[in-house]
Amino acid sequence: MSNVHRDDIGSKLGMWLFIFTEILLFGGLFITYAVYRYLHPEAFHLASQELDVPIGTINTIILLISSATIAMSITAIQQKKKKLTLWLIASTIVLAAIFLINKYFEWGAKFEHGIFPGSEYLDSLGYGDVLFFGLYFFMTGLHAFHIIIGMAVLGFMFYYVKIDRLTFDNFQLLENGGLYWHLVDLIWIFLFPLFYLIA
Amino acid sequence: MSENKQHDAQKSYLEETGGRKGIFKWILSTDHKRIGLLYLYSIMSWFFIGVTLGVLMKLELIAPGITIMGAQSYNATFTVHGVIMIFLIVIPGLPAVFGNFMLPIQIGAKDVAFPKLNLLSWYIYIAGSILVVSSLFAGGGPPDTGWTFYAPYSFKTGTNMLPAVLGAFVLGFSSILTGLNFLVTIHRLRAPGMTWLKMPVFPWTLYGTAWIQLLATPIVGITLLMVIGERIFNIGFFDPAKGGDPILYQHLFWIYSHPAVYIMILPAMGAISEIIPTFARKTIFGYRAIIVSTLAIAFVGYFVWGHHMFTSGMSGTALFTFSILTFIVAIPSAIKVFNWVSTMHQGSISADVPFLWAASFIFVFMIGGLTGLILGALAVNVHVHDTAFVVGHFHFIVFGGTGFAFFGALHYWFPKIYGRMYDRAWAKTGWIIFFIGFITLYGPMFYLGIRGMPRRYFDYLPDYHGPNIISSLGALVMVTGFVIIVINLFKSARSGEKAEMNPWGGTNLEWRIPSPPPLENFDEIPTIDKATYKYD
Amino acid sequence: MAEEKHHITSYKTYLLVLVALIIFTLLSVTITQIELSRWATVAALLIAGIKSTFVLLVFMHLKFDLRIFRVMVGLIISLLVVVIFITMLDFLFR
Numbered sequence: 001m002s003n004v005h006r007d008d009i010g011s012k013l014g015m016w017l018f019i020f021t022e023i024l025l026f027g028g029l030f031i032t033y034a035v036y037r038y039l040h041p042e043a044f045h046l047a048s049q050e051l052d053v054p055i056g057t058i059n060t061i062i063l064l065i066s067s068a069t070i071a072m073s074i075t076a077i078q079q080k081k082k083k084l085t086l087w088l089i090a091s092t093i094v095l096a097a098i099f100l101i102n103k104y105f106e107w108g109a110k111f112e113h114g115i116f117p118g119s120e121y122l123d124s125l126g127y128g129d130v131l132f133f134g135l136y137f138f139m140t141g142l143h144a145f146h147i148i149i150g151m152a153v154l155g156f157m158f159y160y161v162k163i164d165r166l167t168f169d170n171f172q173l174l175e176n177g178g179l180y181w182h183l184v185d186l187i188w189i190f191l192f193p194l195f196y197l198i199a
Numbered sequence: 200m201s202e203n204k205q206h207d208a209q210k211s212y213l214e215e216t217g218g219r220k221g222i223f224k225w226i227l228s229t230d231h232k233r234i235g236l237l238y239l240y241s242i243m244s245w246f247f248i249g250v251t252l253g254v255l256m257k258l259e260l261i262a263p264g265i266t267i268m269g270a271q272s273y274n275a276t277f278t279v280h281g282v283i284m285i286f287l288i289v290i291p292g293l294p295a296v297f298g299n300f301m302l303p304i305q306i307g308a309k310d311v312a313f314p315k316l317n318l319l320s321w322y323i324y325i326a327g328s329i330l331v332v333s334s335l336f337a338g339g340g341p342p343d344t345g346w347t348f349y350a351p352y353s354f355k356t357g358t359n360m361l362p363a364v365l366g367a368f369v370l371g372f373s374s375i376l377t378g379l380n381f382l383v384t385i386h387r388l389r390a391p392g393m394t395w396l397k398m399p400v401f402p403w404t405l406y407g408t409a410w411i412q413l414l415a416t417p418i419v420g421i422t423l424l425m426v427i428g429e430r431i432f433n434i435g436f437f438d439p440a441k442g443g444d445p446i447l448y449q450h451l452f453w454i455y456s457h458p459a460v461y462i463m464i465l466p467a468m469g470a471i472s473e474i475i476p477t478f479a480r481k482t483i484f485g486y487r488a489i490i491v492s493t494l495a496i497a498f499v500g501y502f503v504w505g506h507h508m509f510t511s512g513m514s515g516t517a518l519f520t521f522s523i524l525t526f527i528v529a530i531p532s533a534i535k536v537f538n539w540v541s542t543m544h545q546g547s548i549s550a551d552v553p554f555l556w557a558a559s560f561i562f563v564f565m566i567g568g569l570t571g572l573i574l575g576a577l578a579v580n581v582h583v584h585d586t587a588f589v590v591g592h593f594h595f596i597v598f599g600g601t602g603f604a605f606f607g608a609l610h611y612w613f614p615k616i617y618g619r620m621y622d623r624a625w626a627k628t629g630w631i632i633f634f635i636g637f638i639t640l641y642g643p644m645f646y647l648g649i650r651g652m653p654r655r656y657f658d659y660l661p662d663y664h665g666p667n668i669i670s671s672l673g674a675l676v677m678v679t680g681f682v683i684i685v686i687n688l689f690k691s692a693r694s695g696e697k698a699e700m701n702p703w704g705g706t707n708l709e710w711r712i713p714s715p716p717p718l719e720n721f722d723e724i725p726t727i728d729k730a731t732y733k734y735d
Numbered sequence: 736m737a738e739e740k741h742h743i744t745s746y747k748t749y750l751l752v753l754v755a756l757i758i759f760t761l762l763s764v765t766i767t768q769i770e771l772s773r774w775a776t777v778a779a780l781l782i783a784g785i786k787s788t789f790v791l792l793v794f795m796h797l798k799f800d801l802r803i804f805r806v807m808v809g810l811i812i813s814l815l816v817v818v819i820f821i822t823m824l825d826f827l828f829r
Binding site for chain 3: 009012013016020023024027030031034035038039053057060061064065067068071072074075078079175178179182185186189190192193194197198199
């Protein structure tokens, strides 16, 4: 019966509801952040200086561009421009990969300085630093995990567009994938100032 | 939509196998009715384990000192009892079983919005359940933190916390996906003419529940993930030795786990609201008030979590706020009780089995609710916090509320689900024994709690011996009643006499289709033109 | 469930929004680098709020979509704010 009748709005509603759960999932971490930031304002301030603002800014811009490209792919598919659609989805995935590579080097540099959860060096720095970097790794890590999932989702969308399962009059899945990707962007929009810009 | 052939409609969903054989016609079917029953059977299986653990606790408490187990085993027993009962049984209980079975039928749809996702939720549920139950048997011994997994002990203890916590996390996913599915179903698949205010109460309560499932569960998800992070990476979020705050853990945990109580009780109230008008032969009293109070409970219930933490050292402002909000949430609950009683008033009541469960539900729910107000008052709470009083209150609400409503709903919809009627004399016998056992089991806990007996102890002072004996005997009586009920239903499902389409004289859509329903529920999607629960 | 006409957003709109987002990002970086101490964080968060509104309305099509989606998103965000507020009632006054 699901083949007989397609409900695009229902499908979109489902995606939005899922996005709400994701917002609340990160919401739990934002609550934690708010509490510990309040309890250790000075230490958070100092610890934030350890983070690399230029890399953070570049990554923010990369994610914003990727958000724009996936949004444009929906315009492209509605205009029946299959090639452009594929190209836009692919560039979104590539941008996501660049984001992850940057993240990898950023994390790697921290690890080299002995800053990672449970390390002796970090524990010796004091409560505020432990909590700041605990949250930093946990939140950006969870965010990176969402990026990986998002890349997989968009990979499927690429394939579906390619085999014409998604077309100009049946593109709700692509729109849902796009919504998910914007969510990833949305969360980063808040993570960036909260971690990089409070120094 | 009306392309079904005539003979298809005659075949019930139990006969329609989709070409599959044996167990596969169950575990591969995306039919909401079969999935509902899958949940019923799996929940019942875990329930036997949960009940066994509960009985073991009562046997330990039958006399002071070590009776059948020591402190560590007792800690493990109440922990696993709690985790199984809460996460595996009462949270999915009514929504997953009767929600799945009845929601599409009651709103005039052929299935839920995402049938495949629905089946996936069940698989996730089973995966989570197996993780939780495996924590009983794997290496380091069963978890011993209590079902609340309070930090910092939950990441310090050497017992099997990981499978239990991970299991609860996975079960959360199942719950979220079910809620999501129901929300889209209710928004998109109501039959033509079924406006929001013509929808029966049970779907309405599922709607409120689904929102809580969707919006509260992620918070406990992330919290449990943080505990896992603590155990594996030693991060320090909740570790006072690293500056973390254990009270923050309690906040995050209860932000979910209090609304979870409303996940349990709202659909229970919905089921009761179905049963009472049917057996009083009267339109439900104050339909709109019931709807509004349902949404009010779901909404306000989201903001009262702190009343679980009155003695944990919160600020005075927070204590005050949470206490007030707790009292406020009692108002919509009371409105519902008044509605049920007014519905019965001057009705022509037939005291059949489902009605007996519903009436006893109101009785125990009121005791549970009023003792809840005692707990919500700050000063009294300090006296009875963490005593047997809390255990009594909790079981009156969750077991007396959700459990009674579950059995009520089971007896109410049983003829529809299986197309067969159970033996009513045995069902009544089972009910009365169960009810008496229930009161005897949990009643004394209020007295013990006020006298100061702490909960979660395997031992107690000799002063408390008397009421504990009564309580333990009550447990045995209740289990006897439970066994009678289950055997009766089990036998009747296979060989009871055939039930008619509408054995109780109900007015909602489920009573206008054959028992058991055909695969696609309706030959033709019905059009709704009058309010729900209309007796002319 | 009549077939709704889909709104097609132009590439130009997306590009304009993208440029605005990037400018806002650079702005928030600049503001926080100069010493305004306590207000800098507030400003950065405010800018994050503006940016996310853009993403929600244009990229996620809320502006052109059914009203119910806008209502839901608004309610969910307020819910999160209220929960953070109530939690802070404990820590602020301890």
